[in-house]
Amino acid sequence: MKIKNKIYLFSTVTLLIILLIINSSIYWLFAKVTTDGELDRLKQEALHITDGLNQEGVEKIDPATLLQPYLPTNGMLRVIDADSRAIVTQEADGDEPMPRTKPHFERKATDGQFEAKGMEYGFVKVPVIWTDGRVMTLEVTESFARLQSNLKMLKNVLFLASLFVLIPAFFAGRMLSNLILRPVNSMIQTMEDIQVRGIFKKIPLEHQSKDELYKMGNTFNKMMDLLQQNFEKQQQFVSDASHELKTPLTVIESYAKLLKRWGTKKPDVLEESVEAIHSEAVRMKAMTNQMLLLANNSAEWNLNMQRMDLVSVCQTAADQLTNAYGRTFQLVSNEESVLVLADEQKIKQVLVVLLDNAMKYSSDAVEIDVGIDQEHVFFSVKDSGVGIPKEDLPQVFDRFFRVDKARSRDTGGTGLGLSIAKRIVDAHEGEIQLESEEGKWTKVTVLLPNEERGV
Template sequence: MRLKSKIYLYSSVLFAALLAAACISIYLLFEKMSLDAESLRFEIEAELTAERISESASRTAPDDLLRAYAPADGMLRVVQPDGTSLARPVTASEDTQLSERLSSEPYAYTASHAAERLSSGGKGYIRVSVPVIWPDGEVLSVQVSRSIADIEDRFDVLKTVLVIVALLALIPAVLASTVLANRIVRPIAALTGTMGDIRRSGRFQQIETGQRPGDELAEMGRTFNEMIGLLEGNFARQERFVSDASHELKTPLTIIESYASLLKRRGKDRPEVFDEAVDAILSESVRMRELTERLLQLARSPEADRLEIVDTDLSESAGESARAFMRAYGREIEVEALRPVFVRTDAAKVRQLLFILLDNARKYSEDRITLTVTGGGDKPAELQVVDRGIGISEEELPKVFDRFYRVDTSRTRSTGAGGSGLGLSLAQDLAQALGIRIVMKSEVGEGTAVTLHFPPAETADRGGERFRRDILPARGRWSRSEEGGESP
């Protein structure tokens, strides 16, 4: 059974059951209250009748006495302790059948006050027994029986009315169940239809449930849209990775293949060709490795790259990054940091970002590189990387963060390997993930300055923690000696 049919069926049955329970409760409550009220009224009338009979018993014959006080719709009799009637029972009802039923009622002596509901021939009546002292001193039971046919007729009318009302109330209930089922199933049907469209067309789509925020169905639609956005992003990254890899790896592979063929043909006979081919193959291999690493980093899902936000000393991170970079490339790096500057960020991602900027500065300049840390306290933290290379023209500056954009025609590099154009794009992604704003300023022939503006955060209280000068001097410069050692 479909969900819509289940909701329609279950809600209709539940409403019908609740309506039936309400109608039955109303009927039973009304019946009990009416019978209790009628029984009380009959008891009061029976006590008055018994009192009058007791007062007149010494002056009037029993048969005449009963005829005088017989109820219009019932029977009156006086029962002796031995179970016989003092006089012939008297019925004053015009209903012959009722009179016959009441007259045929067996005698039963009751020494105490009692009221009971009886039924005979499908008709109900109430009998009230009242003990009286007869003039001869004997205690007799005056029994007054009254028909409750009128009340039972009202009960039948009420029963009919409740049944009709229940049937009429079921009509809007059924319609409401239909509306409810359609309202609940609509976003689910939209979800199913959207998934079917995605499967057939291969294009990612989102749904609009039309539900108010906070509703479970709206939450389902929002979660589905977030999932679709995540899948679309992952799919786009995969497509971009395949496209970028096929586009960028084609050139170095072609160069390697060409020089390998040249080596095979002439490498043994011509040493100069051998040296040229090996250098080119090595250069392209390094470039391909760097390109592959950058492509894999860019293809990673942001959700898979969890941030570990901790209190980080930018001065210390800058010093460690400069030392590691100097060891790797032997370039002179000057670090300017007058005091510790703490921020709340991911230290590993900041170092990765610094390595990208330092590597970019290394490729496009031969002079020293300056790394400056400022801010802290009430001032926003900033970290700046400055190279003294040929610089970037004003027209090309807005494009440097685009994927695969290179300005090789205007910037010379000291390295033989060509850049992939992915470094600054990856740096931009890392900065966005960390909430860092990147500002780049450059002048042709003067150099380039890249400034990282860190978001304001509550500065951690470091107490009297000493700043480790063995890691980072207040103002230092690192260089590598010819023997391969390090000297500050």
């Protein structure tokens, strides 16, 4: 069943049930109040008759004549003795004769109603001292035809009122369902177009409002933007990866042909070819490993979180690179130790990437700063190299990105180092910041959550 029909059915049935409950309550309450009122009136008439029978001198009056003035319109009076026999019966002239129920003597006042031949009747029985001194039961019975007519009229009025409520409510539910389902149908149509045509398409939002339907459409459009951006990044990644792998494969193929043709005859060609093929194969392996690392979601990385000292890690990395490359690294810190909960090997990998970049693009000393900044601990690497143009700063962490003049293939590596570093920092719920002034300096700062402040 369509949602549209479900809205019709649910709104109509719910309103119908509510109307039935309300109308039934009104009808039952009106019937009870009016019936009780009629019985109270009959009771008052019966008491009035007993008062009249208790007056002096009534014993000399004929019983039939005595009760005649008290006879209710469209009703009946009966006097019942102790043997449950009707000794006096007076009935008003009417179109329909009064039903003759079996007489029954009662020593206490009672009232009620009964149905006969589709008509409702009310009766009241009260004890009375008859003219001869015996205790009798005076029964006053009256037709409730007028009451039935009023209840029937009320029933018709409630029925018509319910129709006047249900019909507009049905059309209102239809308009509401169309209003609710319009953006949903638009979203379905947009999704079908995307599926058929293979394009990224947004839902047209005619009116800007704060309701949930507008938010749903706006969220869908934002999701489309994100999917399109990710798709374009994926396409760019595939294109860049193909381009990056094409060069080493071409080199390997060329040297393989050279080796096949002259390798057995010229030892120098053999040595050069083997060295070139080995070098390109190593570079391809490193690039492939880096691309596989970037392909993993940060949430899927198995981080070995342990308490570590950033000052010690940075000092160790600086000493190792100093011994390996003979470069100068200056460690600056106002803290003797900076503890953080992190994966030590992954943080070392980030630090090595930053230091490696600093060494490639600067021949001066590299400065390493470690400290605590409010809710974070941090370490930064600053070089005095060629710098990065301001317009290229937002793209530095993109895969395979190189600044044209400042990052060449010979010095820039695969262009994946900073992308990997950012993914590692993101996996630690940290932040990596880049500052640079072209031709003067570049500074990269890594911020990590401060565990001590969070306790």
